[in-house]
Amino acid sequence: xxxxxxxxxxxxxxxxxxxxxxxxxxxxxxxxxxxxxxxxxxxxxxxxxxxxxxxxxxxxxxxxxxxxxxxxxxxxxxxxxxxxxxxxxxxxxxxxxxxxxxxxxxxxxxxxxxxxxxxxxxxxxxxxxxxxxxxxxxxxxxxxxxxxxxxxxxxxxxxxxxx
Amino acid sequence: xxxxxxxxxxxxxxxxxxxxxxxxxxxxxxxxxxxxxxxxxxxxxxxxxxxxxxxxxxxxxxxxxxxxxxxxxxxxxxxxxxxxxxxxxxxxxxxxxxxxxxxxxxxxxxxxxxxxxxxxxxxxxxxxxxxxxxxxxxxxxxxxxxxxxxxxxxxxxxxxxxxxxxxxxxxxxxxxxxxxxxxxxxxxxxxxx
Ligand SMILES: [Cu+2]
Numbered sequence: 001x002x003x004x005x006x007x008x009x010x011x012x013x014x015x016x017x018x019x020x021x022x023x024x025x026x027x028x029x030x031x032x033x034x035x036x037x038x039x040x041x042x043x044x045x046x047x048x049x050x051x052x053x054x055x056x057x058x059x060x061x062x063x064x065x066x067x068x069x070x071x072x073x074x075x076x077x078x079x080x081x082x083x084x085x086x087x088x089x090x091x092x093x094x095x096x097x098x099x100x101x102x103x104x105x106x107x108x109x110x111x112x113x114x115x116x117x118x119x120x121x122x123x124x125x126x127x128x129x130x131x132x133x134x135x136x137x138x139x140x141x142x143x144x145x146x147x148x149x150x151x152x153x154x155x156x157x158x159x160x161x162x163x
Numbered sequence: 164x165x166x167x168x169x170x171x172x173x174x175x176x177x178x179x180x181x182x183x184x185x186x187x188x189x190x191x192x193x194x195x196x197x198x199x200x201x202x203x204x205x206x207x208x209x210x211x212x213x214x215x216x217x218x219x220x221x222x223x224x225x226x227x228x229x230x231x232x233x234x235x236x237x238x239x240x241x242x243x244x245x246x247x248x249x250x251x252x253x254x255x256x257x258x259x260x261x262x263x264x265x266x267x268x269x270x271x272x273x274x275x276x277x278x279x280x281x282x283x284x285x286x287x288x289x290x291x292x293x294x295x296x297x298x299x300x301x302x303x304x305x306x307x308x309x310x311x312x313x314x315x316x317x318x319x320x321x322x323x324x325x326x327x328x329x330x331x332x333x334x335x336x337x338x339x340x341x342x343x344x345x346x347x348x349x350x351x352x353x354x355x356x
Binding site: 064 | 231232233234235236238239241242281282305306307310316317319321322323324325341342
């Protein structure tokens with residue numbers, strides 16, 4: 001059993017890679033805004049990513065990546081797409097079991113409620129990486145971005161792990 | 164959407180599993196009936212990895228119907244098999260682990276064999292041809308079919324959720340749901356001796 005490692009944390013606000021080594025948690029950037037009545041509101045994009053990993057796969061094959069999304073803010077956000085240079089196509093996918101048969105389908109919107117965590121884990125929701133442009137071997141990292149409805153992109157770096 | 168063909172088998176299994184003293188981790192098929200035939204003979208062009216269940220008599224056989232472009236459920240199951248195999252230690256003698264692709268459009272028997280070996284070198288893999296697939300689905304009361312456009316490279320394949328366990332006498336004994344940990348699979352296999 002490979003111990004689960006904190007691989008990466010992502011600070012929201014733009015497509016900025018933040019190397020948060022050593023399992024450090026990165027406090028999400030919170031913009032201070034001024035409301036109509038003059039008081040200051042702490043809010044805005046506060047979704048972060050941790051524990052991202054991907055499955056090994058050959059070039060041209062399909063991999064899946066898993067991670068935990070945490071929204072420490074007061075505003076819900078939604079993952080609406082995936083950009084991945086390493087794959088010809090990428091999307092959030094969902095596995096479902098229906099009367100003894102397994103199915104997978106695209107999940108066009110994955111809500112991340114305020115103050116909540118959403119786990120992308122085996123046998124459930126995953127990031128589907130289709131037609132890989134290069135092989136993913138154990139230890140390799142694969143980078144992709146999660147597009148948020150708020151307009152930001154979360155940068156993710158997932159480490160390839162033996163399944 | 165196809166009719167739920169596994170439903171009768173499942174309802175029998177769920178009804179009778181409760182009668183067992185110590186619970187099994189898999190779904191017990193009771194009474195155990197002879198496993199349906201499973202023949203993957205390949206074609207003249209792709210003869211690799213020929214497999215017939217009948218020739219495996221004397222071994223306990225795990226069978227999983229999946230496809231090699233399956234990145235979530237199939238690797239999860241085969242990785243649990245690999246953990247089960249490690250947990251069995253010397254008891255793994257007399258157990259065969261067989262991954263059967265139900266995606267004849269994309270998978271050759273050699274593709275399926277290479278895929279299975281990634282999880283453990285002793286795992287076997289084969290692929291059913293178009294002609295072989297239909298009778299297997301019928302005899303095993305299982306469903307497998309492409310979802311999305313099979314002319315594009317990104318279609319997925321609906322396939323059975325469970326692993327099937329056939330005992331040394333060739334009887335279908337257990338269905339192991341996805342997500343059952345390797346240690347639990349190993350326990351069930353030991354009990355089947
Ligand atoms: Cu998927």
